[in-house]
Amino acid sequence: MITVKTEEQLERMRVSGKMTGDLLKYLEKIIKPGMSTLDVDKRAYEFIKSLGAEPSFLNYAGYPASTCVSIDDTVVHGIPSDDIIIREGQIVSIDVGVYFNGYHGDAARTFMIGDVGEEKRKLVEVTERCFFNAIEHITEGTPIGDIGYYVQSYAEANGFSVVRALGGHGIGSKMHEDPFIPNFGRKGTGIRLKQGMCIAVEPMINAGVFQVEFLSDGWTVKTKDRRPSAHYENTIAITSSGVEILTL
Ligand code: MF3
Ligand code: CO
Numbered sequence: 001m002i003t004v005k006t007e008e009q010l011e012r013m014r015v016s017g018k019m020t021g022d023l024l025k026y027l028e029k030i031i032k033p034g035m036s037t038l039d040v041d042k043r044a045y046e047f048i049k050s051l052g053a054e055p056s057f058l059n060y061a062g063y064p065a066s067t068c069v070s071i072d073d074t075v076v077h078g079i080p081s082d083d084i085i086i087r088e089g090q091i092v093s094i095d096v097g098v099y100f101n102g103y104h105g106d107a108a109r110t111f112m113i114g115d116v117g118e119e120k121r122k123l124v125e126v127t128e129r130c131f132f133n134a135i136e137h138i139t140e141g142t143p144i145g146d147i148g149y150y151v152q153s154y155a156e157a158n159g160f161s162v163v164r165a166l167g168g169h170g171i172g173s174k175m176h177e178d179p180f181i182p183n184f185g186r187k188g189t190g191i192r193l194k195q196g197m198c199i200a201v202e203p204m205i206n207a208g209v210f211q212v213e214f215l216s217d218g219w220t221v222k223t224k225d226r227r228p229s230a231h232y233e234n235t236i237a238i239t240s241s242g243v244e245i246l247t248l
Pocket of ligand 1: 056057058060061063068077095096106107200202
């Protein structure tokens with residue numbers, strides 16, 4: 001079911017969204033080579049708790065952590081681990097969700113650790129621009145297929161490919177609500193966005209082929225060709241004047 005938020009509900013989405021954005025800014029500051037991905041997760045958990053909020057991901061469908069930390073050829077849903085050490089030259093995507101006062105925020109960034117080289121740098125930048133290219137074209141009444149079209153066309157014009165097996169989603173009192181938001185597609189297709197809808201738009205862009213592989217741990221998603229992948233996500237609200245980004 002697609003939910004449309006009242007102004008009061010939207011105000012709560014703004015609060016959990018701001019917490020989510022602030023958490024990512026904090027993690028950007030503290031992430032360093034030599035840290036394990038579990039160290040990152042612990043810092044995120046403490047930050048969320050210090051706000052009086054709850055991590056949306058922890059125990060979601062049995063997920064064991066507060067963050068997903070996905071390095072290089074891991075597309076998304078990397079499970080934080082003591083054994084996975086962040087190194088110079090890697091791109092590290094951190095995906096977080098914050099639940100506060102009945103509503104979720106969901107957002108992700110891909111951070112470059114030191115000098116990552118030309119291809120990864122471009123991949124990270126293009127992935128972020130895919131998001132902004134799409135939301136620049138969103139207003140009330142925009143068909144959902146347009147989001148996919150503007151993500152995909154921007155990614156492919158830059159020589160990259162779009163992950164098809166996963167996508168964005170509606171968000172509110174539940175982290176995953178309808179509708180599903182593909183990152184590929186045709187303009188003019190799909191249901192139309194309405195004022196008061198909140199969605200997470202999250203391009204996952206691969207340097208090589210679009211195909212992915214789901215690992216046997218039940219979560220980790222890697223690129224099929226083991227080339228790098230980047231992820232960028234924000235929770236947004238559709239307003240009368242266009243779009244409000246809640247998790248910057
Ligand atoms: N941001 C991810 C998503 O939109 C988070 C899901 S990870 C999970 O699907 F562990 F919580 F499932
Ligand atoms: Co999401």
